Amino acid sequence: MHEFAIHATSGAARAGALTLPHGTVDTPAFMPVGTQGTVRALSPEDLRRAGATLVLANTYHLHVRPGEQVVAKLGALHRFMGWDRPLLTDSGGFQVFSLEGFRRVDDDGVEFQSHVDGGRRTLTPERATEIQWILGADIAMAFDHVVPGGADEPTARDAMERTLRWLERCAKRHAELKASHDATMPRSTVEAGHSLQRGVMASWNQTLWPILQGGTHLELRAEGLRRILDLRDWTGLAIGGLSVGEPKAVMYAMLEALEPRLPPALPRYLMGVGFPEDLVAAVERGVDLFDCVAPTRNGRNGSAFTPDGPVNIRNAEHREDPRPLDASCDCETCTTFSRGYLRHLFVAEELLGLRLLSLHNVRYLIRLAEEMRVAIRRSAFGQWADAWRRRYLRSGSA
Amino acid sequence: MHEFAIHATSGAARAGALTLPHGTVDTPAFMPVGTQGTVRALSPEDLRRAGATLVLANTYHLHVRPGEQVVAKLGALHRFMGWDRPLLTDSGGFQVFSLEGFRRVDDDGVEFQSHVDGGRRTLTPERATEIQWILGADIAMAFDHVVPGGADEPTARDAMERTLRWLERCAKRHAELKASHDATMPRSTVEAGHSLQRGVMASWNQTLWPILQGGTHLELRAEGLRRILDLRDWTGLAIGGLSVGEPKAVMYAMLEALEPRLPPALPRYLMGVGFPEDLVAAVERGVDLFDCVAPTRNGRNGSAFTPDGPVNIRNAEHREDPRPLDASCDCETCTTFSRGYLRHLFVAEELLGLRLLSLHNVRYLIRLAEEMRVAIRRSAFGQWADAWRRRYLRSGSA
Numbered sequence: 204m205h206e207f208a209i210h211a212t213s214g215a216a217r218a219g220a221l222t223l224p225h226g227t228v229d230t231p232a233f234m235p236v237g238t239q240g241t242v243r244a245l246s247p248e249d250l251r252r253a254g255a256t257l258v259l260a261n262t263y264h265l266h267v268r269p270g271e272q273v274v275a276k277l278g279a280l281h282r283f284m285g286w287d288r289p290l291l292t293d294s295g296g297f298q299v300f301s302l303e304g305f306r307r308v309d310d311d312g313v314e315f316q317s318h319v320d321g322g323r324r325t326l327t328p329e330r331a332t333e334i335q336w337i338l339g340a341d342i343a344m345a346f347d348h349v350v351p352g353g354a355d356e357p358t359a360r361d362a363m364e365r366t367l368r369w370l371e372r373c374a375k376r377h378a379e380l381k382a383s384h385d386a387t388m389p390r391s392t393v394e395a396g397h398s399l400q401r402g403v404m405a406s407w408n409q410t411l412w413p414i415l416q417g418g419t420h421l422e423l424r425a426e427g428l429r430r431i432l433d434l435r436d437w438t439g440l441a442i443g444g445l446s447v448g449e450p451k452a453v454m455y456a457m458l459e460a461l462e463p464r465l466p467p468a469l470p471r472y473l474m475g476v477g478f479p480e481d482l483v484a485a486v487e488r489g490v491d492l493f494d495c496v497a498p499t500r501n502g503r504n505g506s507a508f509t510p511d512g513p514v515n516i517r518n519a520e521h522r523e524d525p526r527p528l529d530a531s532c533d534c535e536t537c538t539t540f541s542r543g544y545l546r547h548l549f550v551a552e553e554l555l556g557l558r559l560l561s562l563h564n565v566r567y568l569i570r571l572a573e574e575m576r577v578a579i580r581r582s583a584f585g586q587w588a589d590a591w592r593r594r595y596l597r598s599g600s601a
Numbered sequence: 602m603h604e605f606a607i608h609a610t611s612g613a614a615r616a617g618a619l620t621l622p623h624g625t626v627d628t629p630a631f632m633p634v635g636t637q638g639t640v641r642a643l644s645p646e647d648l649r650r651a652g653a654t655l656v657l658a659n660t661y662h663l664h665v666r667p668g669e670q671v672v673a674k675l676g677a678l679h680r681f682m683g684w685d686r687p688l689l690t691d692s693g694g695f696q697v698f699s700l701e702g703f704r705r706v707d708d709d710g711v712e713f714q715s716h717v718d719g720g721r722r723t724l725t726p727e728r729a730t731e732i733q734w735i736l737g738a739d740i741a742m743a744f745d746h747v748v749p750g751g752a753d754e755p756t757a758r759d760a761m762e763r764t765l766r767w768l769e770r771c772a773k774r775h776a777e778l779k780a781s782h783d784a785t786m787p788r789s790t791v792e793a794g795h796s797l798q799r800g801v802m803a804s805w806n807q808t809l810w811p812i813l814q815g816g817t818h819l820e821l822r823a824e825g826l827r828r829i830l831d832l833r834d835w836t837g838l839a840i841g842g843l844s845v846g847e848p849k850a851v852m853y854a855m856l857e858a859l860e861p862r863l864p865p866a867l868p869r870y871l872m873g874v875g876f877p878e879d880l881v882a883a884v885e886r887g888v889d890l891f892d893c894v895a896p897t898r899n900g901r902n903g904s905a906f907t908p909d910g911p912v913n914i915r916n917a918e919h920r921e922d923p924r925p926l927d928a929s930c931d932c933e934t935c936t937t938f939s940r941g942y943l944r945h946l947f948v949a950e951e952l953l954g955l956r957l958l959s960l961h962n963v964r965y966l967i968r969l970a971e972e973m974r975v976a977i978r979r980s981a982f983g984q985w986a987d988a989w990r991r992r993y994l995r996s997g998s999a
Contacts, residue, residue: 240945244952248933269920269945276921277941285937522667523674535646539683543675547638547667554642554955 352448
């Protein structure tokens with residue numbers, strides 16, 4: 204149920220398939236972010252037509268609103284958000300460490316202030332694991348302590364050590380939940396696939412992935428990796444704490460240095476990345492999975508990814524332009540509407556504009572991942588990436 | 602190309618079909634409003650799946666932004682907004698008379714202030730006709746002078762007389778445009794159906810409908826109607842200046858009194874109406890076509906039409922409700938999502954909520970029209986309407 208098979212490699216780049224309870228994800232893959240149980244401005248049907256196979260939802264946001272118990276009463280996360288393909292939930296770690304306002308960290312967990320009602324709440328490794336179990340995504344993430352990109356070695360070590368201690372507690376709680384569930388729930392009920400049981404089925408099969416921290420300190424990352432792998436067998440591995448303010452070159456160098464140390468058999472998920480050029484660079488350095496709000500957030504700001512670099516659709520030059528946003532794209536936006544019309548929607552502040560650019564950007568990253576899979580299978584990833592960069596970086600100006 | 606056939610009647614209610622250059626519209630029909638060349642929050646594909654056959658766009662709004670010349674350069678209105686079925690444009694009359702701020706009316710036309718840039722602009726019957734010709738909808742509307750619902754007889758007479766003088770000028774200009782177009786454009790080019798010619802094809806076949814004014818004064822309306830019908834043959838007739846502040850009973854009484862005077866062979870379009878109960882009451886009084894922003898505006902406010910009356914999805918009672926908004930509805934919203942999820946989208950201020958409720962409300966009114974057609978064909982409209990009202994009005998509370 205949580206199998207990962209590598210079908211082809213080209214340099215460090217890998218093309219494979221990750222099998223999850225709700226379906227198979229061809230990798231490299233980009234997962235759109237559905238922060239509050241919805242990928243902003245897009246419907247599940249939009250996402251299916253855009254080729255999305257895996258969607259991320261944020262545990263922190265769903266915990267504070269509407270609350271995991273409400274989601275459970277509405278049939279768990281898949282049914283709640285109308286998404287029948289694989290789901291991944293983050294642990295809330297990244298969010299509680301990026302929130303404005305009050306935050307107190309100790310070894311037990313994190314006390315923080317809800318951005319919705321200002322109330323004080325606490326997340327611990329156990330709570331984060333329980334919430335994710337109740338939400339019922341295919342993949343749950345361990346609760347981690349994230350530090351800013353420029354954190355010095357002692358700060359980064361402290362957070363990494365805490366993240367490792369928390370990982371043990373997450374894994375213990377996850378195993379307990381699984382064991383108690385296995386004991387109380389006859390398989391036949393679950394396998395009957397009754398619609399109300401879908402979320403339950405996901406939890407029953409839910410897997411937990413660890414997150415590697417260590418800031419920009421390679422020796423910390425290498426040590427953290429060894430200790431994670433010593434702890435037990437995992438079905439996947441996330442790299443956290445990158446793309447959090449450090450220069451891009453530092454992130455690329457870190458991925459390059461880590462790659463030979465990563466067990467080939469595990470899918471590698473680079474959290475919070477990214478922009479098209481980051482996806483290409485990270486796949487080149489052996490990464491398999493990505494998530495980022497960039498396609499939807501930039502889309503709502505009128506910025507669209509194209510093979511020739513980003514385009515700002517608000518610019519006056521598009522006023523009477525009958526061409527599609529991206530002539531090579533097969534999304535509804537590009538096959539139906541002109542740049543002139545899309546500009547009109549943004550200038551006139553029409554909701555449809557936010558949706559059409561978000562849809563295109565999500566499809567763009569999913570197609571980019573598809574193209575990378577093809578290049579890897581042709582054993583020609585390096586040449587493909589060079590050609591892609593020559594075109595994308597030549598003229599881009601968002 | 603502009604044929605109207607009545608297939609069945611039940612009392613004053615009529616079921617028919619209006620054939621237009623871009624397709625056939627079964628009547629009674631509700632047309633969603635695409636004010637700025639987009640039905641707010643919905644895509645053309647959403648509208649097709651909701652069963653929309655005719656969409657309205659606002660001449661005033663498209664004239665001030667992006668301008669009809671930009672729309673023309675982007676292939677005219679159908680191509681601009683990605684809608685290949687029939688379109689109707691209003692004349693701008695209603696808008697310029699509802700605008701805040703400066704307005705000066707004389708017999709030539711109306712000088713007004715653009716809501717976009719504050720600049721002074723003038724609309725005359727000729728300009729309103731030319732703009733609509735350039736936009737290229739299947740049906741254009743004559744430029745009219747609208748007065749508030751409570752206007753006294755002299756005010757309403759003055760506006761009606763002006764509207765009649767303007768109607769002659771609209772009809773003259775429309776005939777000139779048609780003649781000059783017929784002289785310069787060989788039919789073969791048009792009929793070749795080259796995509797860039799689509800908008801042109803629509804204009805070539807565009808028809809112009811008069812608007813009956815006269816406020817709440819029946820003798821004025823009756824006189825206006827006679828004079829409109831004496832002027833020339835028309836392919837349809839709009840009733841304007843109702844649902845503009847007068848009590849609903851007054852509108853219903855006016856429709857009832859007008860009905861025997863209306864030529865049966867013309868489709869009757871009641872402008873700016875309306876809410877479900879208004880559609881039912883107006884069909885009962887012989888009306889065929891409707892437009893209104895209510896389904897999308899109310900949808901964006903969280904108010905949904907259902908057979909049991911309006912539902913405000915923000916209400917706390919929906920928090921854990923696994924039921925669909927409307928169990929009898931076949932729209933994407935009702936077949937995919939629970940009330941609990943829809944409430945979450947509104948409480949969390951997610952864009953998808955605006956779209957899902959707009960989609961449902963549009964589908965609701967289109968299905969309501971479908972149901973009315975069925976009842977008319979069964980010669981049982983009266984009983985159907987009574988049963989519908991008993992259910993809708995019993996529990997409704999938005």
